[in-house]
Amino acid sequence: MDRNKKQFKTVDEYIETFPKGVQGILQRMRLTIRKAAPEAVETISYHMPTFKLNGKGLVYFAAYENHVGLYPIPSGMKAFEKELSAYKQGKGSVQFPIDKPIPYDLVRRIVVYRAKENRERKG
Secondary structure, three states: OOOOOOOOOOHHHHHOOOOHHHHHHHHHHHHHHHHHOOOOEEEEEOOEEEEEEOOEEEEEEEEOOOEEEEEOHHHHHHHOHHHHOOOEEEOOEEEEEOOOOOOHHHHHHHHHHHHHHHHHHOO
16 A cells, blocks of 8 residues: 555554554554643644644654654754764654664653744744
């Protein structure tokens, strides 16, 4: 299945398209984000799981063949530049290899940072 062309309605629907091992990583990523920003709303945007706060994108995540991508908006990347330097990156994204431990604590701290930033921009 070409996940880039599939119109997912829910995050569960998205996660279910992956092998069990990857589903576990995605579920833990989702839970990590939820705990770090409990008031954020879960949705699908750009064909991937997305969390929004105050109507604005907070973080996105997606799985690929060899990695899980986290998209914390460029400001979330810049704030954690040193800690993220060990990982392959793109503009506003970082790739965590599936065959290595996912740094969930770092993900949590990035989400907390982005949520604070998002709340401060409100209004």
